[in-house]
Amino acid sequence: MERKGSNQSHEEFPMNGQGEYSYAQNSNHQRLTADVTKHIIREAMLEMLDLETVLHNSSNVIRIADLGCSVGPNTFFTVQNFIDTVNLKSQSQGHGLDSLEFQVYFNDHVGNDFNTLFKSLPEDKQYYAAAVPGSFHGRLFPESSIHVFNSTYALHWLSRVPREIVDKNSPAYNKGKIFYIDEDKEVTKAYSAQFKRDFESFLNSRALEIVPGGIMSLTFLCVPPDTKNAFQVLSNIMGDVLVEMANKDLISHELVDSFNIPIYTPASKEVIELIQKNGKFEIEKSEFLYRLIDTKRLPDAQKTCMSRRAWSEGLFKKHFEEGIVDEFFIQYEKQLAEQLTTLFPVSDQNYKDLGGLFVMKRTLV
Ligand SMILES: C[S@@+](CC[C@H](N)C(=O)[O-])C[C@H]1O[C@@H](n2cnc3c(N)ncnc32)[C@H](O)[C@@H]1O
Numbered sequence: 001m002e003r004k005g006s007n008q009s010h011e012e013f014p015m016n017g018q019g020e021y022s023y024a025q026n027s028n029h030q031r032l033t034a035d036v037t038k039h040i041i042r043e044a045m046l047e048m049l050d051l052e053t054v055l056h057n058s059s060n061v062i063r064i065a066d067l068g069c070s071v072g073p074n075t076f077f078t079v080q081n082f083i084d085t086v087n088l089k090s091q092s093q094g095h096g097l098d099s100l101e102f103q104v105y106f107n108d109h110v111g112n113d114f115n116t117l118f119k120s121l122p123e124d125k126q127y128y129a130a131a132v133p134g135s136f137h138g139r140l141f142p143e144s145s146i147h148v149f150n151s152t153y154a155l156h157w158l159s160r161v162p163r164e165i166v167d168k169n170s171p172a173y174n175k176g177k178i179f180y181i182d183e184d185k186e187v188t189k190a191y192s193a194q195f196k197r198d199f200e201s202f203l204n205s206r207a208l209e210i211v212p213g214g215i216m217s218l219t220f221l222c223v224p225p226d227t228k229n230a231f232q233v234l235s236n237i238m239g240d241v242l243v244e245m246a247n248k249d250l251i252s253h254e255l256v257d258s259f260n261i262p263i264y265t266p267a268s269k270e271v272i273e274l275i276q277k278n279g280k281f282e283i284e285k286s287e288f289l290y291r292l293i294d295t296k297r298l299p300d301a302q303k304t305c306m307s308r309r310a311w312s313e314g315l316f317k318k319h320f321e322e323g324i325v326d327e328f329f330i331q332y333e334k335q336l337a338e339q340l341t342t343l344f345p346v347s348d349q350n351y352k353d354l355g356g357l358f359v360m361k362r363t364l365v
């Protein structure tokens with residue numbers, strides 16, 4: 001049997017597929033983002049997309065891939081927006097609606113619940129659906145085969161926990177914490193370096209797979225300038241709860257020390273620099289989502305806990321004994337109830353729903 005806590009380099013932590021804590025039932029925030037970004041993506045795409053160029057007179061099939069699609073329903077909504085937009089463009093370029101066919105590839109880790117995803121495909125969908133299992137940090141498609149790439153709320157996942165932060169002899173060893181804080185320069189540096197390696201390899205793979213003139217839209221956690229990193233604050237409260245549980249001998253300190261969340265929330269500047277350094281994509285739009293989403297919602301401890309549980313439960317179950325996971329989330333919700341309104345006063349407009357949207361076009365080669 002796999003030893004608990006021994007597998008920090010393993011990269012796969014799929015969202016919950018079904019039930020009360022499922023991603024489908026606890027991804028409203030991501031859905032809200034999709035609503036907000038829909039029009040920006042559409043506008044940018046109408047501006048940038050040239051069907052004559054991307055189809056290259058070879059076929060009438062448009063291939064769209066959603067990377068890190070999870071189990072739905074958000075991915076269906078996102079994909080439909082791309083199809084509607086391509087159809088609009090097609091009309092305006094005089095192609096006529098009937099001439100185009102759509103192939104949609106749903107990508108996620110092999111362990112993703114693709115059955116749940118495919119069982120809930122919209123009945124009236126206007127595309128052919130296929131699954132593409134595997135990590136988007138590497139190659140997924142043949143060269144020059146995809147016209148539109150999308151990824152929503154997935155690219156902040158690292159391919160692994162950075163080596164240094166679990167190495168007891170490294171200055172970046174993250175003892176007693178499960179995430180980075182900006183003040184801890186060595187740990188932050190290790191996280192940032194891992195993101196850089198991962199994002200570079202993502203961009204290199206996509207640059208090969210997308211056709212010249214193809215469109216890529218990326219939305220993920222990322223920190224606009226001068227903004228409080230709410231994701232970081234909420235993650236470190238998780239760490240405090242674990243340390244508290246270890247102090248009560250419910251889990252071992254060793255297990256807490258070796259546990260780390262493999263997510264990085266880059267600064268928007270870091271992302272833009274990496275795209276520019278890669279040189280294969282021209283950015284048409286970069287927007288910060290915190291300005292766009294309604295910030296008047298009260299922080300709600302239960303909802304916050306549920307939505308974080310939907311994406312993180314797999315991580316916890318893999319590392320700790322399954323029996324303590326419920327107790328952990330009960331304690332976490334209690335802590336959130338005590339701290340949320342003080343940490344994030346409603347009057348503070350600068351912390352919520354941080355994220356970045358980057359819409360770009362593959363340069364012509
Ligand atoms: C928070 S969900 C987002 C789902 C959906 N895109 C949405 O907006 O609701 C993140 C998804 O990214 C997937 N993911 C993370 N890293 C990945 C990787 N390297 N390759 C493929 N999928 C990945 C996770 O398995 C998860 O299903």
Ligand SMILES: [Mg+2]
Pocket residue numbers: 174175176177178179256257258259260
């Ligand atoms: Mg740790």
